[in-house]
Amino acid sequence: MTHAGTRSWWGWGTVEHAVRGAERTALTGRVAGLLPDADLTVHLPPDVASLALSPVRVTAPRSLAHLCSATPYDRAAHTHGKAFRDVVRNLHGDLRHAPDLVARPRTEQDVADLLDWCTREGIAVIPFGGGSSVVGGVEPRLADGCPALTLDTGHLDRVLEVDPVSRSARIQAGVLGPHLEDQLRPSGLTLRHFPQSFEYSTLGGWLATRAGGHYATLYTHIDDLTQALRVVTPSGTGESRRLPASGAGPSPDRMFLGSEGTLGVITEAWMRLQRRPRWRANASVHFADFTAAVAATRALAQSGLHPSNCRLLDPAEALVNAGVTTGGSVLILAFESADHPLGPWMDRALELCRDHGGHLPAPARHTHTGADGADEAGGGAGADRSWRSSFLRMPYQRDALAQQSLVVETFETACTWDRFEELHAAVTHAANEAIRTVCGTGVVTCRFTHVHPDGPAPYFGIYAAGRWGSTVAQWDDIKAAVCQAIADHGGTITHHHAVGRDHRPWYDTQRPGPFAAALTAAKSALDPAGILNPGVLLPAG
Structure with a gap:
């Protein structure tokens, strides 16, 4: 499913599909019943023209200027991802980390040329697909004085080649989910990767964050559907061999899957397809x-x-x-x-x-x-159909509640089955205690999004009454308490939402020390100037 319309610069999806009218009234009524003391005044987002964006500090060379934009709308729309804290900061007009330029390469050579220029000039490059990150992965949250260019891959959006015999396709990384499926449909094949962000996220984003998709079992991550990658780095372009499987040393694809734009820019991928289900x-x-x-x-x-x-x-x-x-x-x-x-x-x-x-x-x-x-x-029926409809509206309703001073956000993890009962109790307790301390009242929910033979992926939801002007800080306190509980009880800091900047403190303690050293060495080899998404996965500088 895809929605035509005007993309919202401050929140989820399109302006035309935002919560309003009867849906807003019904939503407010449900929340009032759940949290009777909440202040549910609606706060409207500011106009882009009123935003006090920082001055642009860099000028693209003539050969690249046609790819770059410094319009207030482009800079605002590329400042944050789509997490609760991103939406709330947008509502308050807090865009202190806006990129200086937004570049939209049209070819792989454009990507290489942009990386060359930014390497020479010391400009940070933030790879950007659909901008649906919920962990601070696309925010130029950099050291003072460091200019930033957001590299938006949206023009690299074609299915270049389909192999119906092997059931795979070579696809550019900037394609959004619906456009990808539209291009595959004539072949009778499908990638069949449907994260909640499907309409507004890209293949490259799925690969760079190891996204979880449609399947609750078996093919749960985009990794399982990846056959080969092509990646442009400041040190050169690499392409893995297209194979069904290989035991030839550590996998080159595995190094870039989940690399979150810190090692290179994924420009193409061969993806495993299947026939459309009947x-x-x-x-x-x-x-x-x-x-x-x-x-x-x-x-x-x-x-x-x-x-x-x-x-x-x-x-x-x-x-x-x-x-x-x-x-x-x-x-x-x-x-x-x-x-x-x-x-x-x-x-x-x-x-x-x-x-x-x-x-x-x-x-x-x-x-x-x-x-x-x-x-x-x-289809589905009963709770299945009701939940599916609600699932598609959840991000829009989250934005609407954020406008009404509610703290509404999710966090997810994974653990082995033997640890689940203890982890679930610890996380629920930590969330409720933090809510009681910083918000007073609230509700914690849990669902499994994916299940593996050795463990589930629990996905928790928070609904709490906040104070306008304080909801980001309130959420940060809740998030910190929950993340620590996850770390203390054997869970992963993320099952499918990536690390970004927001999960870094817990990711640093989760990964083994020798692996951190190896990742640092890979970063140094591929991005010696340290321009690619500084602060994500590894310390900046």
């Missing part, structure tokens, strides 16, 4: 006990059935985002295939759920489409 099966399973629901989800993750969707919603998540009241939880379950009907798979999955006390308020739903398939796992 058969789908969906069900919503209710549980009276959360612990039993977790056990059922683990059984599914370890069964080899590989459901495409296996999202477990705790009672608060089910109520807030699916409109379902449950004492335990709701498991949203789905299978899909381009090859065969899915009855036996769904039947066995539901049998596993029933073994752990699950029940179906409505029968499983099976559908079959034409050969062209569809872009997303289809």
